[in-house]
Amino acid sequence: MELALVLSVFRWAPGSPERVQSYEVAPREGFTVLDALVEIQRRVDPTLAFRYACRVGMCGSCAMVVDGRERWACRTLLGTPRAAVTVRPLYHFPLIRDLVVDMTPFAARLRAAGAAFVPREGPLEFARVPGDGAERQAIDAAVECIGCGMCVSACTMVAHDARFPGPAALNRAFALQADSRDAGRAARAALIASEDALLRCHTQANCTEVCPMEISPTQSILALRRRAVGDLFRGPSRAP
Amino acid sequence: MINGPVLRREWTTREGWRGTRPGMWAWLVQRGAAVALLGVIALHLYNPFVRGVQAALLALVLLHALLGVRALLLDFGLSVRWHRALLGGALALGVAIFAAVWSWRWY
Numbered sequence: 001m002e003l004a005l006v007l008s009v010f011r012w013a014p015g016s017p018e019r020v021q022s023y024e025v026a027p028r029e030g031f032t033v034l035d036a037l038v039e040i041q042r043r044v045d046p047t048l049a050f051r052y053a054c055r056v057g058m059c060g061s062c063a064m065v066v067d068g069r070e071r072w073a074c075r076t077l078l079g080t081p082r083a084a085v086t087v088r089p090l091y092h093f094p095l096i097r098d099l100v101v102d103m104t105p106f107a108a109r110l111r112a113a114g115a116a117f118v119p120r121e122g123p124l125e126f127a128r129v130p131g132d133g134a135e136r137q138a139i140d141a142a143v144e145c146i147g148c149g150m151c152v153s154a155c156t157m158v159a160h161d162a163r164f165p166g167p168a169a170l171n172r173a174f175a176l177q178a179d180s181r182d183a184g185r186a187a188r189a190a191l192i193a194s195e196d197a198l199l200r201c202h203t204q205a206n207c208t209e210v211c212p213m214e215i216s217p218t219q220s221i222l223a224l225r226r227r228a229v230g231d232l233f234r235g236p237s238r239a240p
Numbered sequence: 241m242i243n244g245p246v247l248r249r250e251w252t253t254r255e256g257w258r259g260t261r262p263g264m265w266a267w268l269v270q271r272g273a274a275v276a277l278l279g280v281i282a283l284h285l286y287n288p289f290v291r292g293v294q295a296a297l298l299a300l301v302l303l304h305a306l307l308g309v310r311a312l313l314l315d316f317g318l319s320v321r322w323h324r325a326l327l328g329g330a331l332a333l334g335v336a337i338f339a340a341v342w343s344w345r346w347y
Contacts, residue, residue, distance in 0.1 A: 068260075069259030102244070203311055203315070204266075205262075
């Protein structure tokens with residue numbers, strides 16, 4: 001007989017206290033955390049709330065904290081049962097219900113870092129940015145961010161400074177600072193060179209460790225920081 | 241819009257420490273060594289001939305300095321993909337230097 005696997009799932013709903021509820025599921029080969037949650041919701045407890053969409057590790061909707069670490073539930077295999085597997089929602093985001101968090105602060109952090117493309121004024125022209133050019137290669141990894149929020153959850157500095165834009169926003173700012181088509185680079189450089197942005201990162205690399213797209217926001221932040229230091233001596237320049 | 245509670249990693253619980261990564265440990269150990277150094281330096285100034293305090297001073301200085309070098313290398317452009325190896329290297333080098341200095345016959 002196959003041993004049951006215990007999932008200790010964080011529960012919260014408006015008007016009820018936070019609690020951890022344990023569920024038993026029978027694991028199968030290739031069984032993921034998301035499979036287990038779907039099975040619990042369908043057969044045991046239809047009130048359990050969690051978010052998912054693609055189920056194949058592309059969209060990032062099912063990001064949650066499994067056994068203390070940010071992971072995609074759909075890509076996290078449940079191996080041989082040992083101890084109970086803990087499943088919690090992402091940290092540093094307001095809860096909506098159970099494992100579902102409100103991603104609004106994620107967009108707010110992007111805005112706080114000016115991490116949105118600013119088009120140039122005047123007639124529109126085609127930008128010539130070759131795929132193998134230095135400008136594109138510099139941001140090759142950084143542009144792969146899908147906005148799952150796992151880096152924001154893993155970052156300890158986000159918890160300590162509400163004004164810190166966080167890893168994803170600064171990674172996006174890094175990509176935009178390297179974009180010759182962007183007209184907002186000078187303003188953005190001034191915005192992020194503050195005590196609450198680039199200087200707040202302590203190079204713990206928690207964001208880098210958890211990013212499922214293998215992006216290193218830490219690398220992006222350090223590059224922006226080197227650029228900011230360079231700007232102090234030689235004046236603002238064009239690319240990080 | 242539901243304005244639910246914001247969860248934070250609770251450092252007073254076991255769950256909060258699960259999944260703590262090498263970069264985080266490097267940062268914590270370096271800061272811990274800095275704080276510990278304050279006490280050990282004070283003890284060393286009070287009586288510089290206590291062997292245990294001398295050993296603690298050497299170990300903490302090495303730990304703090306070598307992890308600082310690790311942070312500097314990353315700041316100056318070494319790829320972040322080396323950060324785990326740098327932590328291992330800093331600890332190994334620290335042990336080697338400590339062993340070399342401590343086993344050296346100074347008198």
